[in-house]
Amino acid sequence: MSDEYRDMWAGLGLDLPKHDRLLALLNEVYPPIYLEQPNRPEGLAYFDFVIGEIHGLRVKELLDHKKKGGKVFGTFCLYVPDEIITALGGISVGLCAGTDFSEADAEVDLPRNLCPLIKSFYGFKRGRICPYFEATDLVVGETTCDGKTKAYEFLGGMHPVYVMEVPHRKNDDTRKLWRTELDKFIVEAQKLTGNRLTHEKLRENVRLHNAKRRALQRLNALRWKNPTPISGKDALLVNQIAFYDDPSRFTASVEKLVEECERRVADGVGVFPKDAPRLMTSGTPFAIPNWKLHHVIETGGWPVVAEESCVGSRYFSGLVDESPGDLNGLLDAVARRYFDIHCACFTPNAERMDDIVDLCRKSGARGVINYTLSFCTPYLVEARHVENRLKKEGIPVLSLDSDYGMGDFGQLQTRIGAFVESL
């Protein structure tokens, strides 16, 4: 990395030696996991570049945006509405949360028996290791799960945090409350950005994010072809980068990759042998650099062809209705789109079971790896619903829970290998 970046990181107050170790680690694991895959689409070069610049170029863009008076919003959850942030001239970035590198820093304040994603993001802030975090003007939290809800309190002692109430049941009253939460967030975001939300601006940004979602839908649907034109690991990478890259540039890059994959499909070119046993995952999110599960599966020779996950189908499946002719109507559509995400924080959450079955059928997966981050109570409990439903449908399922450590790598290989043999 250039000296320019080092100055930038120092200016953000990062713990430079620790941050160096983090980047060194990332540079060490990325090539064997990613670059050594055979026959990757050329369009992935852009995404490799983004990873190579992970704490460099994009962070610089955020700071340039701030120099021009723009604001940066950090998020940890799909329920925070991106289109409102960008319509107000803000940039929305999903923050670092995928490694146990920051665990020790987190456990100064947080209990050990807590979801690794929460410990990861908290430790990144407390240990001053994440330039994205330091570049944000406001972190927007939500009450989706107990762990995040309570961790935001401690985060609020170190950084500006605004928390949105996400209800846990879906009915007319809670939909109304959620709509009110959007209004309140808009007031806060307008104050921070100094801009006013208009129908025109919001519609433009609804289109921007819908375009991104459509591009991801197309790319992810191509994975269902046989042979699959792109590895699950690479598709996961694209789905991960969606959270923090510039939306327009990202969409254009995904579309280029889509075209290439379409050509591959037409030519019968794949990255795994035709008819290799295909798997899909369901469950909790995969934040960068949490590639462990996909790496285990695909190293075994079995392509991952879909993720029912916040980093996956839950992120890009729903579109916002662009048609309402006034701001209020358009905000209703935005509220509806987000409230209709099928997260395990809701009770009941039966629609999610339908989503998993549907995605399994469409993707041609022969089995589902139902993956839960350790101590994620909503998904851990809901795993049994997933198993019951899939068994009823005659779809093989393997439930796993894991954290960000590498200690269970061999165990995962063994369990998944046995599962595939049983298919």
Added chain:
Amino acid sequence: MSDEYRDMWAGLGLDLPKHDRLLALLNEVYPPIYLEQPNRPEGLAYFDFVIGEIHGLRVKELLDHKKKGGKVFGTFCLYVPDEIITALGGISVGLCAGTDFSEADAEVDLPRNLCPLIKSFYGFKRGRICPYFEATDLVVGETTCDGKTKAYEFLGGMHPVYVMEVPHRKNDDTRKLWRTELDKFIVEAQKLTGNRLTHEKLRENVRLHNAKRRALQRLNALRWKNPTPISGKDALLVNQIAFYDDPSRFTASVEKLVEECERRVADGVGVFPKDAPRLMTSGTPFAIPNWKLHHVIETGGWPVVAEESCVGSRYFSGLVDESPGDLNGLLDAVARRYFDIHCACFTPNAERMDDIVDLCRKSGARGVINYTLSFCTPYLVEARHVENRLKKEGIPVLSLDSDYGMGDFGQLQTRIGAFVESL
């Protein structure tokens, strides 16, 4: 137990051999923990009798009530408003949740890494070991924590369950939602009981439950005297029985005990030596028969003089304003009383820290044992807030987390002993 009870349990569909083992276990642990305490107030005879009849007389009362067309509501949380249930002619009982006896039955459906209270109540239902559960017409759940929220889904497959949305932030919008939740619950409860809620009936029942809360306030305040006239274990027992006994009879029994304890205080009679190091607890609830922590502490010679807990001060501290002259106003008062309980499910929850400090000062406790049930994320995370605040106030604090197993009994003795020595 009489044959009459065995027939009753069989009629409820209990697993009789398993239920026998549970009662045998309870009959084995109760005498050494409770009856062998020296110099207990005579008024405790009533509560010993209630425990002796734990699955007998009170269950028979519930069934007699049902025979006359009455309904029984089961609850697991302070947020379910008792006065509404009893005003509609229902009986409200807090259900069994304090033992690992039912853990194996729970883990058929629920993950191991889950709060023992949740596993306990779920296993009681799944294993058909709890006559109270089988006597309820409706279980009223709530969205206070992820674990319960999701476990109610599975419970709903075995038993009628109604879930109330408890929001996680306190503001005008969520207060309004909570008030609406009360209205919706009333509709449901009216349908079930066939009765209509009136101002007169509600006021009468607000007074009934306020009287119970006042009696518990008086009893628990007497524990702060030096020497303390009643052991923490015994006071805990009374606080536990509050959840399922007949409210009028219970209040009368507590008042009798209060008078006796007042005489003891006047006479300088106590159950521990004057000036023995006094402790209080803060944290998660103690469901029957979870007496482990108090037993460890008091066996060491240190009286427990207060519990900041759902089975403790959070249960009886707040009163409902009895003055509103119409039903709507009185329901507003009921809603307010419940919403003002300081549970860790809310963010932020700073008032709880004030409550703990206040209770510590009033009770003369020299230190706080901050107790959390394993895997209870809201209280586990909030424990650090408790520690931070108490350290700032100069109050010694020891944080522990534990489940219902006896494996850590010795470890708890060692840790608490070291803590008391450090005071």
